[in-house]
Amino acid sequence: MTIRDLQRQAVDSIKRHALTISLRSPRAQAHVLTEYLWSEEGAESTVLERVTPDAPEWLDKLIRRQLLDEQRHASLLRGRLAELGVTVTRPPPQLLKVKLWWLDRVCEPYKTAFAAGPIVVLLAAAAQLEATGVRMFSRHLGVLEERAPADPTTEIIRSIVGDEKRHAKSCRAAALRLVREDERALFDELCDKIAAIDRALGITISIGFWVVLAASAVRDRVAPANLEIKAAA
Ligand SMILES: [Fe+2]
């Protein structure tokens, strides 16, 4: 087993445990859904919006459809948060801004490296963000299906993860359609560097995630929030 596999397994176990804790805590559930909202309205949409000005027509259509999906995801999440009594969401933490800044910095030297232009780099970043979304939502769906299949959040996450799988595939396929054969090695190098950012921050983010959810669960035990959540199994 490689260090990468170990890192991925560690992140997965920490987050899975945190999500299990969240099932009995309305505060923790609201925190998780707010994080998803940051990714839907923040990173995913921001990168896709940057693609459209330089996109050929076929790609412009694809991105616009994807942006509509992201809006639908955000409104599903906002709706569920409202059901949980959360109408005002917190701004994203500094660490997420650091991640986007780092992503921009890593991508910068590649912006002039492809014949099709910087759009290739944006699509590579979008494909990685979407793939991260697939992992994040699939993990949560697994926990929900096993322990709280009747919770209204389960259906929402199921519907989002289906779209994210399609997005991850289509962003990568679109990038590859624009990359020339002789640029393929450079494209793979770029994708590796983008994926490394996720890995580098993975453990830090997952430990922070666990601490916040565990603290929320403790607060709910001490002073139950006045929020309605279907009891988990
Ligand atoms: Fe999304």
Ligand SMILES: [Fe+2]
């Ligand atoms: Fe997406």
